[in-house]
Amino acid sequence: MSRTKLVLTGNYASAYAVLHSKVEIVPAYPITPQTTIVEKIDEFIETGMLDATMVRVESEHSAMAVAIGASAVGVRTYTATSSHGLLYMYENLWWAANARLPIVATFVTRTLGPPWNIWSDHQDFMTLRDSGWILFMVKDAQEAYDLTIQAFKIAENPDVRLPVGIAYDAFVISHTAEPVELLTQEEADKFLPSPRAIQPLLDVDKPYSIGNLPRADYHYILRKNLWENILDAKKAIREVGREYGELSGRDYSSLVEEYKCEDADTVFISMGAMAGEGMDAVDKLRDKGYKVGHLTIRTYRPFPDHEIKTIAENAKRLIVFSRALSNGKGGILYDDIASTLYREGQRIETYDIIAGLAGTEVSEEDFMKIYYDTRSGKLDTGKSIFIRRGEYV
Amino acid sequence: MTYKVEIRWHGRGGHGLVSTSNLLCEMVVRKGYYAQSIPIFGAERRGAPTQVFTRISDSPIRKRSEIKNPDIVIVTDPSLFNIIDPLHGLVDKGIVIVNANESTEISSENNFKIIKVNAVEISLESGLTVGGIPVVTIPLMGALLKILGIVDLKTVEEVIRERWRPEIAERNIKALKMASEVVEIG
The missing domain is CATH 3.40.50.970 (Thiamin diphosphate (ThDP)-binding fold, Pyr/PP domains)
Structure with missing residues (x-):
């Protein structure tokens, strides 16, 4: 067979x-x-x-x-x-x-x-x-x-x-x-x-x-x-x-999937269907000369603390996309990442992006827009940022 | 050179858009391509406008978002032009395959290539009906396959024969062949 x-x-x-x-x-x-x-x-x-x-x-x-x-x-x-x-x-x-x-x-x-x-x-x-x-x-x-x-x-x-x-x-x-x-x-x-x-x-x-x-x-x-x-x-x-x-022939020995993270100064982190868009955005941004990578969280629990720590050792900016919200707190995946960084004593720039709630589509363009806006200092690292189909809401 | 085609199907609930798009994917995957068929689900019911997207590529497809700038649009019912704009976002010199007879006016100010396929007539002539209703998506796919030119007839027939019993398979094949004769490549 x-x-x-x-x-x-x-x-x-x-x-x-x-x-x-x-x-x-x-x-x-x-x-x-x-x-x-x-x-x-x-x-x-x-x-x-x-x-x-x-x-x-x-x-x-x-x-x-x-x-x-x-x-x-x-x-x-x-x-x-x-x-x-x-x-x-x-x-x-x-x-x-x-x-x-x-x-x-x-x-x-x-x-x-x-x-x-x-x-x-x-x-x-x-x-x-x-x-x-x-x-x-x-x-x-x-x-x-x-x-x-x-x-x-x-x-x-x-x-x-x-x-x-x-x-x-x-x-x-x-x-x-x-x-x-x-x-x-x-x-x-x-x-x-x-x-x-x-x-x-x-x-x-x-x-x-x-x-x-x-x-x-x-x-x-x-x-x-x-x-x-x-x-x-x-x-x-x-x-x-x-x-x-x-x-x-399809390896699953890592809890995460790294995409072009080795030399990246900025890494998108997401999970689920939107990860494909994130990786396509990485390719487009790389074509323009930006050192960007994408990390897909495949194993959510147990949480891949070690992998996050390693990424944060090389990157200076993490942009976390959460498709679920802890009401009264922030993006749930963001909080996971932030607490890992704090425990490891890593203080780097992080962004809490709330995207795709209620089935709204998250596109490659959303990833790119967020990237440019973090670079230009338009977005606040301390706040949950809501983006819906390319617009901040 | 990479090969990438994005197709958007506009139809009405009950036309069989999802099944036809999936069938197309099976055919191109068998020829070594990658493909993706994305149905858009909402409050679907028979007769309501529906959409399906097909991506075809010679490399793995990562993105899963809706197709905003299709290369090809397929419209299973010309009356859809009265209630939605099926051609929105269609690329420059994009192709429109529409179920319509010669006298149906499809107006477009752009330089789109409009291909009219009388899918109702072809389905009826092929005996391709379900509960007396002609299956219009199969002739439209026949025209599409001719335009794509990446799946040979042998593979088309193979996939169809695996899916349906001989009598029904032959009707599908007849409708596909008749439709492909309508299309002139140029």
């Missing part, structure tokens, strides 16, 4: 990754723009391509509850949701992380209402920031496929044992069709461990309950253990990414 290259949407790419990962149970509730992922998985199941159970639940809360039960008995479990569905699932998302269950989920980012909105921003995704989930955000359909397969290997690693989420922007990734190279089933089988290697949390032959009231002092240590394990997961993420690179 040779590899196939198909034209797939981001959502179909995720569904193919689930197929090739031989997921065993998919409890899911449909919500735009996630729907076509689970529809496609259902098609794989109905046509006999995937031997899995689709559990048609009555809500996202129940979807994650079923996922928790299934994963607790050691079954390879996947679900997907978006926006209000993610918030409806919220309580159980934390439960899954604290119970150390290796669930994999796709979060197709969609603006929270009201008013009603189906387009992308990252506000829904950012509510998971502190939850204990390992969080990736990808910038195209190929990465959605590749990282979903890797996610199972990372989640199920006994040293990690945490749920993993793969996020991407509504429509511009979820519904945009582009070429995606798929592994053969044999390659995927060889890459992933058997689901039977998952140590079950519950065993019907030896019944006991989990999650009961512990002493506070003991509970404190459980929390610290999770914190240590998610930081240590960087090692597993890099190792799995390197292995996947050897297999596929």
Whole structure:
């Protein structure tokens, strides 16, 4: 069997990754723009391509509850949701992380209402920031496929044992069709461990309950253990990414993707769909002789502190694009970057750009305009700067 | 020399713009090109104006924003000219492929090349209808493929035959061939 290259949407790419990962149970509730992922998985199941159970639940809360039960008995479990569905699932998302269950989920980012909105921003995704989930955000359909397969290997690693989420922007990734190279089933089988290697949390032959009231002092240590394990997961993420690179030719051994950063005095930092525009802007600015680079944050939690520190050692200006806002504070990604720099004792020029809220498009021109305006001193380093389709608002 | 073409499709909900744009991508990807098909979703319903973008390139495509300055615009219904401006941002000497018969007036003050394809007639003659309604996007794609000139007929037929059962595939192929005969390259 040779590899196939198909034209797939981001959502179909995720569904193919689930197929090739031989997921065993998919409890899911449909919500735009996630729907076509689970529809496609259902098609794989109905046509006999995937031997899995689709559990048609009555809500996202129940979807994650079923996922928790299934994963607790050691079954390879996947679900997907978006926006209000993610918030409806919220309580159980934390439960899954604290119970150390290796669930994999796709979060197709969609603006929270009201008013009603189906387009992308990252506000829904950012509510998971502190939850204990390992969080990736990808910038195209190929990465959605590749990282979903890797996610199972990372989640199920006994040293990690945490749920993993793969996020991407509504429509511009979820519904945009582009070429995606798929592994053969044999390659995927060889890459992933058997689901039977998952140590079950519950065993019907030896019944006991989990999650009961512990002493506070003991509970404190459980929390610290999770914190240590998610930081240590960087090692597993890099190792799995390197292995996947050897297999596929697409390397994921870094938590970030650097683009022309080596000699850059100014580096754009963004994540998700807008990263492509940022890199195109870098090429245009380089053509004009400006030393600019772009850093894509692919692994959001655990946060790539070391990579940020390294970038900041060489650059003198970081321009951070956040597609989600901490109301009453500032751009969420900006705050992550700023706190890393402060902890490392690095004092360089930083800009907090709020772009793409409510599904507004972020274009190459926006990146370029911001660059010129930071150079000319027009923008304030101390303030959140709102740009909407090329205009400051 | 890099090859880059940006296409904007204007149609109405139900015309099959998304499927046709995706089909086009499959064909060019098979010829070794990179491609991207971006649907614009809003409150879509049958009959409402819709847009889809197709990018084709000989190098990987990073950007995912809407196409503002297309090289080619495709219009599946000439009545769209009454309610929107499908030609906005079209590049100098850009190409317009429109579903219209010879007598339909498409006025443009610019130096655009306007190609009229009677897609309704071609679809009906090819038996390419869904629920009695002619599939106009396939003949328009036939004209587009002729203009692009990067996908040979063998590949076109191969992709079509993989997607549909023989009877339906032949209707699609007939419509594509008929449409490409309408277009004169010059």
